[in-house]
Amino acid sequence: MSRSDFSKQIHASPILIVDDNEINRIFLEKMLAARGFTRLLSVASGEEALEKMAQFQPEIVLLDIMMPGGMDGFECCAKIRRQPQYHDLPVLIQTSITEPELRVKAFASGATDFVSKPVYPDELYARVMVHLEKRCSLKALQLYKSRIEVELESARQLQQAILPGMEEIADIERRCRLDIASYFQPSSEIGGDFWGMKNLFPHQTAFWLVDFSGHGVASALNAFRLQAYMKEYSPLAARPGEYLSHMNDKLLHLLLRGQFATMFYGIADTRSNMLFYATACAPHPIILRSATGKAEMMDGSGQPLGIGMHLYQTQIIPFDSGDMLLLYSDAFTETPNEAGEYITEEEIMALLERHAGASSAAIKEILLDHFKQHAGESLSDDLTIAICIRSAV
Amino acid sequence: MTRLQLVAETEAEMAALLALFFKLAKKLVATMENSLDTSNFTQWREAAHSLKGSSANLGMSALEEICRESEKCASFSREDRTALLMQVKDEIRNIHSYITRENPSLLRPEA
Numbered sequence: 371m372s373r374s375d376f377s378k379q380i381h382a383s384p385i386l387i388v389d390d391n392e393i394n395r396i397f398l399e400k401m402l403a404a405r406g407f408t409r410l411l412s413v414a415s416g417e418e419a420l421e422k423m424a425q426f427q428p429e430i431v432l433l434d435i436m437m438p439g440g441m442d443g444f445e446c447c448a449k450i451r452r453q454p455q456y457h458d459l460p461v462l463i464q465t466s467i468t469e470p471e472l473r474v475k476a477f478a479s480g481a482t483d484f485v486s487k488p489v490y491p492d493e494l495y496a497r498v499m500v501h502l503e504k505r506c507s508l509k510a511l512q513l514y515k516s517r518i519e520v521e522l523e524s525a526r527q528l529q530q531a532i533l534p535g536m537e538e539i540a541d542i543e544r545r546c547r548l549d550i551a552s553y554f555q556p557s558s559e560i561g562g563d564f565w566g567m568k569n570l571f572p573h574q575t576a577f578w579l580v581d582f583s584g585h586g587v588a589s590a591l592n593a594f595r596l597q598a599y600m601k602e603y604s605p606l607a608a609r610p611g612e613y614l615s616h617m618n619d620k621l622l623h624l625l626l627r628g629q630f631a632t633m634f635y636g637i638a639d640t641r642s643n644m645l646f647y648a649t650a651c652a653p654h655p656i657i658l659r660s661a662t663g664k665a666e667m668m669d670g671s672g673q674p675l676g677i678g679m680h681l682y683q684t685q686i687i688p689f690d691s692g693d694m695l696l697l698y699s700d701a702f703t704e705t706p707n708e709a710g711e712y713i714t715e716e717e718i719m720a721l722l723e724r725h726a727g728a729s730s731a732a733i734k735e736i737l738l739d740h741f742k743q744h745a746g747e748s749l750s751d752d753l754t755i756a757i758c759i760r761s762a763v
Numbered sequence: 764m765t766r767l768q769l770v771a772e773t774e775a776e777m778a779a780l781l782a783l784f785f786k787l788a789k790k791l792v793a794t795m796e797n798s799l800d801t802s803n804f805t806q807w808r809e810a811a812h813s814l815k816g817s818s819a820n821l822g823m824s825a826l827e828e829i830c831r832e833s834e835k836c837a838s839f840s841r842e843d844r845t846a847l848l849m850q851v852k853d854e855i856r857n858i859h860s861y862i863t864r865e866n867p868s869l870l871r872p873e874a
Contacts, residue, residue: 393784393817400770438809466819488819491769 371510380502383429384409388419388446389464390437394487398432398464401491402498415439416446423450430460430501432485435476444479451480458508460501464489522559522587529560529590532597534567542567546575546640549759551730553738554752561752562589562631563699564597570608573641577758579652579697582631583674585752595624596631596675610635610648611684614675618650621676630674634697638689638758645689648682650675653700654715656722660692660762663726665719692762694733696722701751702737707744730757766822778869781862784817788855795833795848804838814851826854 371379385407387398395412402410411426413419417440419431431450435443443463450456463476466487473484485497534542539550552565562582569575580596582589599620606613614635621631634655636647649655652670659666668687673680689695696718703713718737725736734757741753771777794810797803815830833847862869 391813391816392787393780393820396780396783397770397820404770436809436812438805438813466816487816488766488822 376503376506380499380506381406382408383502383506384411384426385498386419386423386426386428386431387412388414388416388431388437388443389434390414390439391434394434394464394489397489398494401489401494404491405495407498416441416443416449419446420449423453423456428459429505430462430498432462432464432498433481435463435465435472444475447476447479447481458505460505462497462501519559525560525587525590526556529556529564529593530554532564532566532594534565539567542569542575545569545572546638547761548575548638549730549761551734551757553734553755555749555754556590556752557585557701557749560587560590561585562593563701563752563754564593565697565754565756566597566600567756567758568604568607570637574608574637574639575758576607576635576637577695577697577756578633578635579699579754579756580631580633581652581699581752581754583629588629589752592621592625592629592631596621608637609684610637610646611682614648614650614672614682615680618673618675618680618682622678625676630676632674632700634670636695638695638760640760643688643690645687645695646684647687648672648684650680650682653698653703656696656715656719657687657689658694658696658719658722658726660690660694660726660760663723665722667715667719689760691760694722694730694757694759696733696737697754697756698737699752699754701749701753702741702755705741705745705750705753711744713741713744730759733757733759766820774868780821781869784821785855785859787817788814792848792852792855795844795851799841799844799848802841807844808834811851823854823858826851826858829854 385402387395387410389395389398399410399412411422413422415437433443433447437443447461450459450461460482461480462483462485463481464485464487476484482501483497485494533554542548543550546569554563554565562585563580565579567575567577580593582592596617599617603613603616606616614633617633631650632652633650634647634652636645638645649670650672651674654670655668657666657668669685672682703715706712721736721740722733725733734755737755767777767780771780791810791814795807798806811830811833815827815834818826818830829847829850833851836843836847
């Protein structure tokens with residue numbers, strides 16, 4: 371809104387004048403009209419003011435204190451304030467009262483400010499403008515905030531939509547004999563993490579977890595872009611190293627300086643009992659071996675996506691029936707507690723070993739409880755966890 | 764006149780405001796007068812307060828001051844209040860005389 375539009379809006383604000391004295395009302399009306407205010411309503415009593423407020427919807431009230439024959443300004447002000455819609459309405463008491471205790475009483479009744487009597491045009495204008503400008507600015511900010519909240523909520527829903535849904539997860543679990551659980555919590559309304567999975571062949575299921583640098587809108591937009599490229603390059607999806615190399619080439623030309631992404635991309639092959647995977651500086655994935663009950667930290671190395679040319683290599687490790695794969699974003703291991711300590715990979719492995727044999731859902735809860743005990747409820751970065759257990763034959 | 768000129772751009776507007784003032788003053792003085800016999804201090808104080816507000820707005824500082832005193836002395840004796848009321852009436856007459864002398868066109872016949 372331009373300064374001129376803002377000024378027009380302020381001068382069109384409805385102003386309610388409450389004063390039993392006709393001459394005072396005339397003075398206030400004329401002084402305000404002379405300064406460009408166009409919506410003025412004068413009433414002679416507190417009762418009439420309260421009656422007219424719902425219809426007139428004032429943006430500011432100029433209220434007299436002593437009004438014989440009915441409620442005084444203190445009572446009127448308190449009654450205005452008792453209505454939730456007028457909690458923030460500026461009520462300016464016009465008074466010649468100089469006693470501090472009466473001024474305190476006025477504030478206790480809910481008055482916002484005073485205008486001294488007899489009223490002088492410059493002072494009246496200055497005080498009215500201060501409060502109307504503040505009110506209009508706050509309203510504009512509230513409108514902006516509401517609009518942003520609606521837009522961020524839409525973006526959040528879109529982001530949720532790119533994550534695997536319950537039906538999709540259940541379908542892959544059934545067809546591929548997997549037990550899958552996940553958690554995604556952006557640190558603000560939307561975030562730069564996402565995970566996903568896709569059944570490439572009856573015996574091959576791809577899993578990925580991506581974490582863009584930073585969080586919030588920019589990271590989320592990058593996450594959407596990468597998601598689109600991943601769909602475009604699906605023919606390469608069965609070759610993790612090549613797949614990541616192509617994603618890197620794409621992001622290299624797209625991301626702004628300082629932006630990058632870490633990524634794990636792996637394929638669980640139930641025929642060969644192997645996990646084929648490639649990583650771009652991902653937090654160390656962890657495998658919990660069913661046969662031994664021991665956890666192993668996988669290689670998460672590789673250059674982050676989007677910062678330079680790089681050829682990513684496909685690595686292969688066994689992934690037998692009953693084995694569990696844990697993927698997580700760096701928020702899990704890089705969020706300090708109050709003492710400045712971090713959750714270590716060794717800590718995670720020990721936790722998994724203690725709960726070997728538990729379902730993916732149970733492991734997820736155990737990990738989240740551990741994280742919340744460590745860092746509390748609030749997140750400073752987006753947190754994503756994905757757990758995949760090969761069902762025992 | 765300076766205060767009047769703050770809100771009245773034309774002589775007609777000034778005349779209308781003055782006419783309103785004298786009409787209200789007449790009514791308020793009558794109220795104060797009535798309250799003398801009834802010992803209705805609230806009525807006296809409210810009338811004095813209202814007249815104080817009007818006179819202050821119109822820049823009639825002498826009348827404003829008498830009214831301020833009257834407002835404070837609501838519970839004074841009948842004699843004291845009678846004396847104050849006399850001062851109020853005298854000052855209103857002085858104002859009227861001043862306007863008649865300096866700018867008679869501002870006074871309408873009914874004022």
